[in-house]
Amino acid sequence: MYQFISFKGISIKMKNFFTIAAVLVIAFILSFFADIACADSFTPNIDVFPLSDLRPGMQGEVFTVVKGLERVSFPAEVISIIPSPSEPKRLILIRARGPLVEKIGGIAAGMSGSPFFIDGRLVGAIGYGWDFSDHNLGLVTPIEEMSKAWDWQAKKGIEGGKVKFHESKNAPLIVSGISSRGAEKISRDFKGEVEVLPFDLPVGGIAVDYDAKLQPGDSVGVLLAWGDVSVGSTGTLTAVDVEGNFLAYAHPFLNRGDVSFPLTRSWVHEVIPSIKSPFKLGSPVSIVGVVRQDRPQAIAGKIGHFPKGVEVSVKFTDDSGTTAFKRFQVVNDPFLMNQVLPGALLGLFDDLWGRAGEGTGFVTVKIEGKGFVEGISRKNVYFSDSDLIGQIVSREIMTLVPLLSLNRFKEIDPLGIHVELQVTKQPKVVYIEKLEVPNKDNVKKGKNLDIEVTLRNFRGDPEVKKLSLKVPDNASGLCEVVARGGGIAEPSQVSLMSGWRAISSFEEFLNEIEAAESNNQVIVELLYGPLLREEDEDEDFSLDEEYELVSEMKKRRMEEGTLRIFETDHYVEGLLRRCLTIIDEGSNKSR
Structure with a gap:
């Protein structure tokens, strides 16, 4: 030099x-x-x-x-x-x-x-x-x-x-x-x-x-x-x-x-x-x-x-089913490492696939290390009409790696980063095409609400998924049923951004990472009360939900039955809403 x-x-x-x-x-x-x-x-x-x-x-x-x-x-x-x-x-x-x-x-x-x-x-x-x-x-x-x-x-x-x-x-x-x-x-x-x-x-x-x-x-x-x-x-x-x-x-x-x-x-x-x-x-x-x-x-x-360095391993499978394994190390400096890795992984995947452009990718990122032997693993699916590899590297791998390498709770040293990526040029995409609520005129507290979601694979035939949501006992008035792809209109960390809460332990930190939605998920949920508050609404709702972290809110809503998640082997695209009114007790008609 x-x-x-x-x-x-x-x-x-x-x-x-x-x-x-x-x-x-x-x-x-x-x-x-x-x-x-x-x-x-x-x-x-x-x-x-x-x-x-x-x-x-x-x-x-x-x-x-x-x-x-x-x-x-x-x-x-x-x-x-x-x-x-x-x-x-x-x-x-x-x-x-x-x-x-x-x-x-x-x-x-x-x-x-x-x-x-x-x-x-x-x-x-x-x-x-x-x-x-x-x-x-x-x-x-x-x-x-x-x-x-x-x-x-x-x-x-x-x-x-x-x-x-x-x-x-x-x-x-x-x-x-x-x-x-x-x-x-x-x-x-x-x-x-x-x-x-x-x-x-x-x-x-x-x-x-x-x-x-x-x-x-x-x-x-x-x-x-x-x-x-x-x-x-x-x-x-x-x-x-x-x-x-x-x-x-x-x-x-x-x-x-x-x-x-x-x-x-x-x-x-x-x-x-x-x-x-x-x-x-x-x-x-x-x-x-x-x-x-x-x-x-x-x-x-x-x-x-x-x-000592940070170990990076890659398992890459392309359209033909050919699998390649690569290993390298980067400097044991989390700030500098996060400058080197984006270009290194982008260039390595480009070389392994022999092309750049559109396609679908199935990625698993696992991070582990000393004092963190159980590690954390995240799976996701990406589709891009222009630069699949670029999206996966920037939006998935280089979002997760800095979270762990620069976390404020514990040192993970030495650090191990393991990536598995399967790619295809084909658009493995499923679209949310229709959302129906057969009993939408008879929505009662404490009862199940039947939902039908129609999905269509890219240039394929439609398929109907049936499931039910639970209408909580404390719900009333206007509510909304939503079907969406994972990561679309995903709940934000309101409690953190509003200053009501702070992440105070490594366990909470991991929970929030694991609570993040994946692009292959279909999310079906019932929104009501604070989740669907309107500006002119006079009802005095509890603010407990605003103090929750996303992982806590997600767990509570799945237990109460207002949130259902099912996974596909495709990238899910689309968002549909249906507005309903919960019938007051003693009334036989919806408002």
Whole structure:
């Protein structure tokens, strides 16, 4: 990765489950980092050339990888030392020379962290450059500045004021295993660029090297997802110390402070020439360590120590009945994870189906983890006439996952996310076509009310479902029978939105998630009293219902018989209403 300064500013290449989710989600920071010992300061295991001794005109040598894993070098000359009001405080302007630089087109993205030596002593590492410029010119972050990344470990938790960084843009993230549409979404979510590799990673994902030996100039990378899906970047290792602590990149990766990202050894396929800027095309070979600090001056961490991730498994079945299984991990940071997952899953499903567009999908999402072994599972059905996969990812998976990963009651760490998705291009839709109440003129308190609902599958024959609702003893006056598809006109969390109640336990929280309707349900209900209050109504109803959570209201109404739910194997569309009047006791006629 290699960042480019821009002096003109930053240049950077339904149904109602949403309502319930928006009320339930409150972002609370989780303690999601592994307990890994890190240094409080950093001393490279090689000699350092002091910045105070540096002078324009001095000749040095840059070490990096331009093909495979082999380190090579090219000469460079110090042009000037540039002070900066922001971090890093000083930068060194250099000019690269020689046949190698001429061949690859200059200093390339992916050379970030490539160490610059004078007389065998480490000066710093390449960190910055310019688009559409002389690519032989670059900026080196001095090793004294890069070492400040370790100072944050010593004062961990003590954040200073806002760090103003150079106006720059991130080098491309490298993505493998997903479609270009998924990569583009990741790019938009990270406000940067994404390159999609035209090949898959080895079966079983990226290996772990428990005894890696790295040197300054080796090609390394940082991962946000790894396994059958890979999302990360390529850069260069600058220095290590005797305990295996390292510095790399000579600028931030995402500038997220305390982090827990995998560090990889990277294979460089080629340096791609470009008028805008040449760049390294690389892919991860093995996980070799952990990045613990992502700071303005550099990234820092330890070789031989490894982060834990969030496990994601996918079982995908298409129209033909072919089933595929995929597994990958994402960084154990709930906020960052929820940025990576939408594009990763969108692109993975696109690739597995081999198409995008209309269709019907049957999805099951299960989330479990430490301290939550029973987990929670939610099933749903979606139909879209334009983008089925996009709907399922955004409206179902990425509504449920943040609810659990950012819940305020308990930490679920490590977290496991398991998705089963069966798709077909066919419109598996059933329509509510007719609603009849045969005894609508004789609606009495405490009696059953017969209901007939006519359903029709897409281009199929109609089918009548018969059921009954109970008219409560305390009901009177105007009432309404409603037949609707699950999620259409779904009850809202009135008690929460009005401030009468708050969700106060993990159990209540789960109950509200489980109470959310599914799109394959047919909901038949009798609405009366507070549920059907009119503005000019004088009756003084109890407000007990307004203090109920949706799960409590749903349970009560099913027990009293005013709510019936039956499931179909289709997406249910439609809503019909019939108004009735409950006969007063002693009267033989409806009003």
